[in-house]
Amino acid sequence: MKSIRLSKESLLTILFAVCASAAFAQDPNAAPITANSLVLLLFTCVMLLVVFLAAILGDKIIKLAAEKLLGDERAARFGLVPSLKELILGSRLTAEAKKKIVKLNRGFDIKLNGKAKKMLKDYTASTYAVKPTDFIGLKPIPKMMVKEGAKLKAGDAIFYDKGFEGVLFTSPVSGELIEIRRGAKRAITEIVIASDGKFNSAKFKAGQPSSMGEEAVRKQLMESGAWTLFVERPFGVVANPAIRPTSIHISASDTSPLAVDYGFILKHLDMRHVQVGIDVLNVLSDKVVLHLDKNSSKVTAVDTLVGAEVIGFQGPHPAGNIGVQIHHVSPISKGDVVWTIKIEDLATIGRLFNEGVYAPEKIVAVAGSVLKNPHYVKLTAGANISDLIEGNLIDDNVRVVSGNVLAGEQIQKDGFLGVYHNLVSVLEEGDHHEMFGWLIPSYARPSLSPTFPWRMMDLASFDANTNTHGEQRAFVVTGQYEEVLPMDVYPQHLMKSIIKNDFEEMEGLGIYELIEEDVALAEFVCTSKQPLQHILREGLDYIRSQN
Amino acid sequence: MKFIRNFMDKIEPDKKDSPFLHTLWDGFDTFLYVPAHVTKSGTHIKDGMDLKRTMIHVVLAMQLAFIIGMYNIGHQHYFALGLFPDFFAGFWEKLLYGVLQYLPMLIVVHVVGLGIEFIFATKKGHAIEEGFLVSAFLIPLVMPPAIPLWIVALATAFSVVIAKEAFGGTGMNIFNVALIARVFVFFAFPAEISGDEIWVSPDYSWLHQGFSGIASLFGSNDFFSMNAAAVAVDGYTGATPLSLAAKGGWENVQAYTVSIADQTYQPYSVSNLLLGNVPGSVGEGSKIAIILGALFLAVTRIGSWRIMLSMVLGAAFMSIVLNIISVQYGAELTNPFISVPWYYQFLMGSVFFAMAFMATDPVTASGTSTGKWVYGFLIGVVGIIIRVLNPAYPEGWMLAILLLNVFAPLIDHVVLQQNIKRRLRRVKV
Numbered sequence: 001m002k003s004i005r006l007s008k009e010s011l012l013t014i015l016f017a018v019c020a021s022a023a024f025a026q027d028p029n030a031a032p033i034t035a036n037s038l039v040l041l042l043f044t045c046v047m048l049l050v051v052f053l054a055a056i057l058g059d060k061i062i063k064l065a066a067e068k069l070l071g072d073e074r075a076a077r078f079g080l081v082p083s084l085k086e087l088i089l090g091s092r093l094t095a096e097a098k099k100k101i102v103k104l105n106r107g108f109d110i111k112l113n114g115k116a117k118k119m120l121k122d123y124t125a126s127t128y129a130v131k132p133t134d135f136i137g138l139k140p141i142p143k144m145m146v147k148e149g150a151k152l153k154a155g156d157a158i159f160y161d162k163g164f165e166g167v168l169f170t171s172p173v174s175g176e177l178i179e180i181r182r183g184a185k186r187a188i189t190e191i192v193i194a195s196d197g198k199f200n201s202a203k204f205k206a207g208q209p210s211s212m213g214e215e216a217v218r219k220q221l222m223e224s225g226a227w228t229l230f231v232e233r234p235f236g237v238v239a240n241p242a243i244r245p246t247s248i249h250i251s252a253s254d255t256s257p258l259a260v261d262y263g264f265i266l267k268h269l270d271m272r273h274v275q276v277g278i279d280v281l282n283v284l285s286d287k288v289v290l291h292l293d294k295n296s297s298k299v300t301a302v303d304t305l306v307g308a309e310v311i312g313f314q315g316p317h318p319a320g321n322i323g324v325q326i327h328h329v330s331p332i333s334k335g336d337v338v339w340t341i342k343i344e345d346l347a348t349i350g351r352l353f354n355e356g357v358y359a360p361e362k363i364v365a366v367a368g369s370v371l372k373n374p375h376y377v378k379l380t381a382g383a384n385i386s387d388l389i390e391g392n393l394i395d396d397n398v399r400v401v402s403g404n405v406l407a408g409e410q411i412q413k414d415g416f417l418g419v420y421h422n423l424v425s426v427l428e429e430g431d432h433h434e435m436f437g438w439l440i441p442s443y444a445r446p447s448l449s450p451t452f453p454w455r456m457m458d459l460a461s462f463d464a465n466t467n468t469h470g471e472q473r474a475f476v477v478t479g480q481y482e483e484v485l486p487m488d489v490y491p492q493h494l495m496k497s498i499i500k501n502d503f504e505e506m507e508g509l510g511i512y513e514l515i516e517e518d519v520a521l522a523e524f525v526c527t528s529k530q531p532l533q534h535i536l537r538e539g540l541d542y543i544r545s546q547n
Numbered sequence: 548m549k550f551i552r553n554f555m556d557k558i559e560p561d562k563k564d565s566p567f568l569h570t571l572w573d574g575f576d577t578f579l580y581v582p583a584h585v586t587k588s589g590t591h592i593k594d595g596m597d598l599k600r601t602m603i604h605v606v607l608a609m610q611l612a613f614i615i616g617m618y619n620i621g622h623q624h625y626f627a628l629g630l631f632p633d634f635f636a637g638f639w640e641k642l643l644y645g646v647l648q649y650l651p652m653l654i655v656v657h658v659v660g661l662g663i664e665f666i667f668a669t670k671k672g673h674a675i676e677e678g679f680l681v682s683a684f685l686i687p688l689v690m691p692p693a694i695p696l697w698i699v700a701l702a703t704a705f706s707v708v709i710a711k712e713a714f715g716g717t718g719m720n721i722f723n724v725a726l727i728a729r730v731f732v733f734f735a736f737p738a739e740i741s742g743d744e745i746w747v748s749p750d751y752s753w754l755h756q757g758f759s760g761i762a763s764l765f766g767s768n769d770f771f772s773m774n775a776a777a778v779a780v781d782g783y784t785g786a787t788p789l790s791l792a793a794k795g796g797w798e799n800v801q802a803y804t805v806s807i808a809d810q811t812y813q814p815y816s817v818s819n820l821l822l823g824n825v826p827g828s829v830g831e832g833s834k835i836a837i838i839l840g841a842l843f844l845a846v847t848r849i850g851s852w853r854i855m856l857s858m859v860l861g862a863a864f865m866s867i868v869l870n871i872i873s874v875q876y877g878a879e880l881t882n883p884f885i886s887v888p889w890y891y892q893f894l895m896g897s898v899f900f901a902m903a904f905m906a907t908d909p910v911t912a913s914g915t916s917t918g919k920w921v922y923g924f925l926i927g928v929v930g931i932i933i934r935v936l937n938p939a940y941p942e943g944w945m946l947a948i949l950l951l952n953v954f955a956p957l958i959d960h961v962v963l964q965q966n967i968k969r970r971l972r973r974v975k976v
Contacts, residue, residue, distance in 0.1 A: 038871065110592070257592075333974040405591040427592065430585050433552055437581030438599040447595040451604055451847045466585040470597020471577065471674055474718030477601060478914035479851065490915060493963055508967030525594045527601055528718070533589045 101297075102328050104315030104486040108521060110257040110446045111461035112405070114369035114426075116376050118264050123377040124197065125384040128173045129190045129416035130158055135228060137163060137237030137544075140187035150177045154380075155202035155224045155358030158191055166241050170225030172360045172381045174200040190416065199359065199380065206356035209280045217283045221349065224358045229345040231420065233323065233338050235540050236515035245339045247330055248281045252302075252343040253293030253313055255320030256404035256520075257464075258367040258425050263295035264376065265344060265363045265422075271301050273350030278307045280349050285339070289329055293320045319486065323518040327487045332513050344422065364417065368426035369463040370395050379417070385424050386414035393426070399466055401425040406520035407533065430467025438470060445469065448484065448525045473528040481522035481532075489513065491522050495532060498539030503546065506539055515540070555579065567669045574665065574675035598717075601849055602680040608843045608850070609684060609904055611836035615822075616829040620692040621645035623747045623826045626814070627783055632807045634824050647754045649829060652687040655696050659703045660686075667712045678717030678724070678910075679707070685725035685904060688830025689897075689945075693748035694732070694739050701735075702728040722952050723911045726945050733945070746826035747785050787826055788815045788895040789934070789941050796883035797891050820894040830904075831897035841903035850907035853916060854923035858902045859893075861927020866892045869935055884935045892931065901930070901944035911952045915962040922958055926951045 132142050142159045145168075146152065152175060157168040171177075173195045181190040204224055209217050221227040222241060230239035230248075239245075252262045281288045290308040297312040311329060318324045322340045332338060341349075344362040352358055360381035366388050367374040373392055389400060390413075401408040403421040411417075417424065434442055444454050446462045454460045481491035489510045497505035516533040523532040555576050560568040576582075577599075586593060621641030622634060631637030660683050661675075668675045686703055710727035711720045732740050783805050791800045805812045819825060823833025831837075844850030866889030873886040893899065906912065906926050913922040926947050933943030940946065 331973060333970065335974070399585075399591060401591050408591065410591065425591075431583045433580040433583050435548055435551070435580055438597055439603060441595060445595040446592070449594065449596040449600075449848065451600060451849070452595060464592040466591055467581070468584045468586055468593045469581060469595045470593075470599060471582060471584065473598045473676060474716065476598060476678070476718045476910055478909045478912070479916060479919070482916065488966065488969065490963060490966060492914060493959070505963075505967075508970060509963065510966075510970055520590055524590045524592065525596070527594070527596050527598055529593060529597065531589045 100310070101312045101314060102325070104313065104319040104324070104328070106483055106486040107255075107316035107319055108448050108484045108525065109255065109316040110406075110464070110521075110524070112257045112369065112427075112446070113461050113463050114367050114371055114374050115258055116260070116365035116367040116374045118261070119375045120268060120363065121375065121377050123379040123383065123388065125195065125379070125387065127178070127192050127194050127384045127416075128171075128175075128380065128382040129192045129384070130169060130171065130382055131190050131416060131418065132159070132169070132188050134419045135161075135169070135238045137161075137235065139163065140185065142169070142188065144180070144188075146177055148177055148180060151175075152177055152193060153200050153202045154360075155204065157223075157225070159188075161238075164238055164241060167222050167227050167238065168225055169228055170358065172225075174198055192416075193382075201357035201359055204352055204356045204358065206354060209276065209283050209353050212283075212353075214283050217280060217353075220352065221280070224352055226345075226349045226352050226358060226360075228419070229348065229360075230339045230341050233326070233332055233340060233515065234336075234512035235544055237544075239339050240337070243337050245285045245337045247287035247289060248285045248339045248341065249322055249326055249329075250278070250281070250288070250290045250308065250341055250343050250346055251322040251325075252296040253291050253320040253322075253325070254404075254422075255293060255315075255317040256406055256517075257317070258365070258423065259320065259404060260363070260365045260376070260422050261295050262293060262343070263299055266296050266299040266301060268363055268378070269344060269347050270351075271304060273347040273354055274343060275305055275307075275350065276353050277346035277348075277350035278305060280353060281341075281346070282307050287330070290343075291322060291325045291329075315486065318484070318518060318521050321518055323513065323515060324485070324487055327489075327513055334507060334512060336512070342420070342422065362422055364422050364424060366392075366424045366426070368398075370398050370428050371426050381417070381419055383417050384414060385411070385417055388424060389413050389426065395428060397429045397431075398426050399429050401427070405464065406524055407517035428463065428465040430465030432467070434467070448480070468529055470527075470529055472530065475528055475530065477527045480525055480527060481519070484521045484525055485519070487513065487518075491519055491532070494539075495530070495535050498535050498542075501542065503543070506543065511536070511539055511543065552580065566672070567665065570665055570669045570675060574668075577674065598677045599680075602677045604847055604849045605681045605844065605904070606684050608840040609688065609830065610840075612823075612830045612833055612840055612900070613684070613688060615833040615836045616688065616831075617645040617649045618642050619645065619823055619825075619832050620648050620748055620829060622824060623692070624648075624749065626805075626807075627747050627749060627785065629783075629807045632805075632810070632812055634819075634822065643758060644755065647752070647758055648692055648748050649687065651696055651752075651754065652690065652694075652699050653684075655700050656686045656703045657683050659700045660707050663704060663707045663712070667716065671716070676717035678711070681908075682706070682711075682724040682728075685830075686728045688900075688904075689725060689729045689828050690732070691740055691746055692829055693746075693750070698732055698736055698739060702731045705731045718910055720910055721956075722949055723905055723908050726905060726949055729945055730949060746787055746828075785826060787941070788820065791815070792887050792895060793882075793884045793938070793941070797887045799883070800887075800891075800895070817894065828897060828900075831900040834894060834899050837899040837903050841899065844903060844907065850903065851909070851912065851919050851923075853919040854906050854912055854926075855902050857920045857923030858906050858927040858930075861924035862892065862898055862931050863889055863927070864924075865928040865931035866935075869931070882936070887935075892934075896934065896942045897944055898930065901926075901948060905944065905948050906951075911955060913955045913958045913962075915959050918955070918958040918962045922951055922955055925954070 132138055138161045142161045144159045145157050152171040154172055154174050155170050157170050159169050160167060171193055173193060175193050175195040177191065178194045179192040180188060181192065183189040204220055218241065228238055232239040252266060254260055254262060278288060288308040290305065290310045292302065292310065292312045294314055296302065302310065313319050313325050326332060326338060348360045361378060362381060363376055363378050365376050371392050372394055377388065400411050400413055400415065402411045402415065402418040402424060403409055404423055405425045405427060408421060408425060409418055444460055444462055446464055447455055449455060475492060478492060485491055494506065494509040494511060497509060514536060516536060519532045519536055526532065558572065560572055562569045618641055621644035624644055625631045625637055625641060631641065660679050664675055664679050690699060706724050706728035710722045710724050714720045786803065788800050791803055800815050803815055805814060815825060821834045823836060825832055841855055845852040845855060869885040870889055906923060913919050929950055930943040930947035933940055933946050
């Protein structure tokens, strides 16, 4: 039940309006304000307050009575004043009303051209890769368990990291390990596996997770590699096997630019696997929450799932980010640990326990305005995306991003999809000068600022490119980040506390609640072009190194 | 247009050999062209907004006030001489006089300020920053029209070096740069900026003489020769509305009249005050133009509407309190200023100018939304207190804003502590 909430700002405005009207009622030529008028003013204020309080009280009483008679959901529609929305749209009590809905107002949808068409193709690549750099928290050179040339099945261990004892990082496909690619300081960047096209999996135990016991479930997850699909917050690292998280959050929502439509993905997921996945999570933690967005809320198959609290989120980006959502459901405080997982990865876990195979399949969108044919594909994690891009480009000077254009990672045209990504974004490189572009832009570009005429209309969708549209400067504009981050966090002050290495202030201002993707939109809108994601990661690394 | 780009690429000086030239070239190049930089890490796309665009919109917002203010220099000049007493009479003469009086100031500020900025940018090895774009337009607007150019140059140099670069440049300063320039003049050359008569520019400079030929093209042969006959007209004192109000309240402001050629003029009627047909600093006059500029800033969300609204609320609140005091104890008090009806306080002086262009400077204001409400409200309150209750200063906004500049970080600190406490409470629950 939502009571009437007045912000401080509107209260102030009302107060001023009352004062002003009382004062202007005077004849300007007479003495400005007499003692009488002051009494009158006070009296008016008090009367208004009384009426207002009476209205709130009456509203609450009616709602309470309705709740007793009719139950929770329908009572919400009763009250002293009819809801304007209901008057216009008519009352709707659908399955959606059963779910808890959280509405977030602050944020900004970056509308880009080239959204994926709802057309699903199967895609098999010849090579797949496991990228240690995808997993945050690993040492630069993890311990290899197999050598080049090894024959592998899906779910066979490739390497492990000392920091995460017992967690194996495994091959997504069956085939031969053909190359270990290294980057700076011999850090391992990519472990490439040539697929044999059969997708044979190592054998794991099939069974109902609740009857297997927690130890066995954990062991199976860690040995199959499915464990690495969890992301642990704070810090956004690989889940720590020594910890039982306070809650696990399943994400079936995404509002980022060109994001996959989770309504479409859920239709193609096997809900039996998802259900068993939820059962697994219930073994690992006491609280399981399923997060939906506008699209996935409409899928009726979700209603059949049991064992998870379902919450729908509405609003502009970043309302679909799991971190922002957790802030509104069960905010992360110091000492809390929660895990997050994408629903398609949960289906992989479910299948592991249903059929005893490790098959990290997912549905991925290939999108961007420079693509001839943006569409959805079903593929196995770590796939080489070259065949998706080749022959599909309108222009050659492009950047391929694994993930969304705000928080994703740049890859080569023949690169591999990141393990946590379900989107390949392709966009034009903006490496050209623009004459007086800061004053009179020569083409439309996405922006939060109303100084751009198209922003006023809020209709357009854009062909964005990678130009920075200006140079980096010191923090000047204030209040900009707050406008696009619907959390009780002051990002600019948090960033400054990170820059000056103030440990306590970082903690106090809520660094534990954020990872890169949550501040990505703030970084996009930043007038001073500050690298917020980079600064935040430095702060997180600093805190992790202190613990 | 390609040839301009090629030309710019060709003349690029070497960064190591001639760093100053390179900074100069870079400043000009980035003014002409948005660089071809692409994102390297973090987000792959960036908002079209950058600091240049932000700053230029502030400059755009003050253009109307700037043009009317410039014209008003001319108008006040001729009005003091008893010529063209109607606002729009002698339009070209007034405009030309105003432009010739004002432009040298604008140029001096730009040359001095930008020169220092380029030197510091070179020393620090980074690109020239845009903050001074706004300061350079604001500084002449807060100066009396008749101020000597060397004082303007000195004030600009002082404010850029001491108020800005000493703290680390754009975004790091604690005090509003343009206000520091004014406060420098205020305390170092009090004779130039306080007192009644200095708000009107009486003389003709060599520039005016040089352009008197051009003036004759518009049909005025008197442009230069009037100088000889320049005698202040009967009853004209050059007093500003604020000094009149301090002496005798609003009635005294309204009672002020000037007779020119058998006609009586009331210079400080409400409509004149709104239009900006009053002596004062160049930019502060036209309330209508400034309010339009403020609306432009609020709509484009360049300036914080929270600060503007709360500052008006604060000033209104304090004025109403003073009005109440004057009603209660009026007869015994010697300060007639407190009896000025609160809504007329807004028509006099530079309250709107300070609100639109000075208080909203994001670097020196509070950074949090709650903090902005407090910051603006306190500026309003303190500004009215200084203006009305302090006999030493004719106007309060400059000092009020500088004072609250000092307190802005403290206000933010309190707001942040509340946020931290909220988070700590959650842990206990």
